Amino acid sequence: xxxxxxxxxxxxxxxxxxxxxxxxxxxxxxxxxxxxxxxxxxxxxxxxxxxxxxxxxxxxxxxxxxxxxxxxxxxxxxxxxxxxxxxxxxxxxxxxxxxxxxxxxxxxxxxxxxxxxxxxxxxxxxxxxxxxxxxxxxxxxxxxxxxxxxxxxxxxxxxxxxxxxxxxxxxxxxxxxxxxxxxxxxxxxxxxxxxxxxxxxxxxxxxxxxxxxxxxxxxxxxxxxxxxxxxxxxxxxxxxxxxxxxxxxxxxxxxxxxxxxxxxxxxxxxxxxxx
Amino acid sequence: xxxxxxxxxxxxxxxxxxxxxxxxxxxxxxxxxxxxxxxxxxxxxxxxxxxxxxxxxxxxxxxxxxxxxxxxxxxxxxxxxxxxxxxxxxxxxxxxxxxxxxxxxxxxxxxxxxxxxxxxxxxxxxxxxxxxxxxxxxxxxxxxxxxxxxxxxxxxxxxxxxxxxxxxxxxxxxxxxxxxxxxxxxxxxxxxxxxxxxxxxxxxxxxxxxxxxxxxxxxxxxxxxxxxxxxxxxxxxxxxxxxxxxxxxxxxxxxxxxxxxxxxxxxxxxxxxxxxxxxxxxxxxxxxxxxxxxxxxxxxxxxxxxxxxxx
Numbered sequence: 062x063x064x065x066x067x068x069x070x071x072x073x074x075x076x077x078x079x080x081x082x083x084x085x086x087x088x089x090x091x092x093x094x095x096x097x098x099x100x101x102x103x104x105x106x107x108x109x110x111x112x113x114x115x116x117x118x119x120x121x122x123x124x125x126x127x128x129x130x131x132x133x134x135x136x137x138x139x140x141x142x143x144x145x146x147x148x149x150x151x152x153x154x155x156x157x158x159x160x161x162x163x164x165x166x167x168x169x170x171x172x173x174x175x176x177x178x179x180x181x182x183x184x185x186x187x188x189x190x191x192x193x194x195x196x197x198x199x200x201x202x203x204x205x206x207x208x209x210x211x212x213x214x215x216x217x218x219x220x221x222x223x224x225x226x227x228x229x230x231x232x233x234x235x236x237x238x239x240x241x242x243x244x245x246x247x248x249x250x251x252x253x254x255x256x257x258x259x260x261x262x263x264x265x266x267x268x269x270x271x272x273x274x275x276x277x278x279x280x281x282x283x284x285x286x287x288x289x290x291x292x293x294x295x296x297x298x299x300x301x302x303x304x305x306x307x308x309x310x311x312x313x314x315x316x317x318x319x320x321x322x323x324x325x326x327x328x329x330x331x332x333x334x335x336x
Numbered sequence: 337x338x339x340x341x342x343x344x345x346x347x348x349x350x351x352x353x354x355x356x357x358x359x360x361x362x363x364x365x366x367x368x369x370x371x372x373x374x375x376x377x378x379x380x381x382x383x384x385x386x387x388x389x390x391x392x393x394x395x396x397x398x399x400x401x402x403x404x405x406x407x408x409x410x411x412x413x414x415x416x417x418x419x420x421x422x423x424x425x426x427x428x429x430x431x432x433x434x435x436x437x438x439x440x441x442x443x444x445x446x447x448x449x450x451x452x453x454x455x456x457x458x459x460x461x462x463x464x465x466x467x468x469x470x471x472x473x474x475x476x477x478x479x480x481x482x483x484x485x486x487x488x489x490x491x492x493x494x495x496x497x498x499x500x501x502x503x504x505x506x507x508x509x510x511x512x513x514x515x516x517x518x519x520x521x522x523x524x525x526x527x528x529x530x531x532x533x534x535x536x537x538x539x540x541x542x543x544x545x546x547x548x549x550x551x552x553x554x555x556x557x558x559x560x561x562x563x564x565x566x567x568x569x570x571x572x573x574x575x576x577x578x579x580x581x582x583x584x585x586x587x588x589x590x591x592x593x594x595x596x597x598x599x600x601x602x603x604x605x606x607x608x609x610x611x612x613x614x615x616x617x618x619x620x621x622x623x624x625x626x627x628x629x630x631x632x633x634x635x636x637x638x639x640x641x642x643x644x645x646x647x
Contacts, residue, residue, distance in 0.1 A: 170487040171487070171523050174516065174517065185514075195470050256394065256521075257396075257397055258517060261469065261519065262469060
């Protein structure tokens with residue numbers, strides 16, 4: 062359907078205007094100007110911020126530079142989460158541009174994963190895709206692909222090539238017609254008001270008696286707090302790619318169209334803004 | 337995980353009951369309930385040995401096994417200006433560079449600086465065993481720090497791996513041990529990748545099934561993966577920890593000429609999708625308590641792990 066394909070493009074080409082400011086305690090030889098960048102929602106911070114690093118390195122000495130990391134309002138940003146997820150989770154209802162602070166020292170070892178090279182990002186990305194396929198197809202589709210096909214998925218993401226990526230990814234979105242959908246839906250629900258980083262469980266898109274599960278069904282089963290009852294005002298927003306899909310949306314459709322390139326549905330549950 | 341799929345290796349694990357056949361490959365996978373039961377049985381034995389395993393539960397979510405231990409590892413130490421270091425045993429090491437085809441634009445420092453030497457030192461390890469619903473296997477998470485509290489970086493962890501396992505890591509470093517976020521705590525841990533678990537579990541479980549031996553999935557699995565990262569599993573685990581009880585299948589009972597431990601029955605190993613609620617026990621020996629509670633190992637010896645058929 063023409064409409065559905067447009068959704069794929071809209072998701073892929075989503076951007077977040079961001080302002081990077083150097084942390085005030087970093088040692089510089091002269092004042093560092095902020096750096097502005099449009100970040101792809103579906104990519105990863107460490108993959109798209111080489112320019113940011115180069116910009117700030119111009120005013121710093123090499124010995125004062127260790128691994129770059131980012132925070133937003135004091136919270137270290139996990140580079141292994143897609144950028145759009147980080148924004149929806151932490152900065153949804155704040156003013157644009159998104160203001161991120163850049164650090165080159167005091168890497169928070171406990172909280173952040175190291176990212177010494179793009180190979181680490183690739184490994185993480187492919188690992189997510191494989192896990193998603195384990196859920197959707199018992200790993201059969203991903204295992205039938207060749208190494209060069211895996212590479213094409215990664216290169217498509219790295220180089221922002223929608224067609225190259227989807228030429229391969231469409232195979233991961235297929236399912237036997239008689240099944241009606243994937244075996245299980247790859248999803249993670251992220252909560253801001255919990256110690257636990259996310260909820261991930263086994264959940265079928267189609268029940269054994271043929272009923273099509275919706276986003277609302279998923280939430281009711283896995284995180285019922287997200288759904289307020291009719292008589293009380295809405296406490297939480299359920300956000301995917303910066304929008305609040307209707308709770309009646311079929312989960313299978315969401316998985317095929319609103320997943321990230323890693324094939325997971327990353328769902329943020331955030332406090333609704335008080336008016 | 338780019339290998340060929342084993343035919344039928346991920347067959348259905350529905351709650352709609354299937355009779356597990358003798359060499360059903362689905363038996364190399366583990367459902368969450370059985371995972372918990374296996375862990376509880378392991379814990380009981382651990383308590384008797386006082387070797388430090390505990391069960392942790394994050395509020396409102398799944399539980400996991402946890403243990404801390406001191407071990408040895410190879411850590412980097414920073415050389416001072418004169419090239420001296422406080423450590424006694426030093427070797428120059430070449431920093432591990434795993435070749436890749438990428439054009440890395442990185443000019444930022446990696447987590448381990450080049451001008452260092454590596455030495456054997458005491459390392460504090462913390463091990464967690466979690467259940468992965470995606471792969472339906474257990475997963476080993478761990479972190480390591482020096483006694484001064486500095487976290488080891490990935491290269492140091494690789495250096496610390498037992499030489500017997502090094503070759504595998506060198507060929508596919510990103511496939512075996514990587515740094516990941518702990519799914520329940522949100523903190524940085526190292527992980528042994530679970531996607532190849534069935535490769536080594538399947539032969540073991542199959543052999544146990546054919547020889548009518550008990551296998552506690554977690555104990556077996558841990559005895560394979562643990563030593564890679566410095567976690568030893570004493571032999572008594574393999575002989576003393578039973579598998580969780582099951583509802584009986586239609587497979588025939590072996591003649592039991594020796595008294596069987598309470599939870600013993602020639603069932604396929606733990607992962608068959610049986611609801612673990614109480615059901616009649618196989619009529620092998622003394623009356624059984626409900627099957628959902630873990631049984632203490634009986635005083636009669638278990639068949640030895642590499643053992644012979646009973647009777």
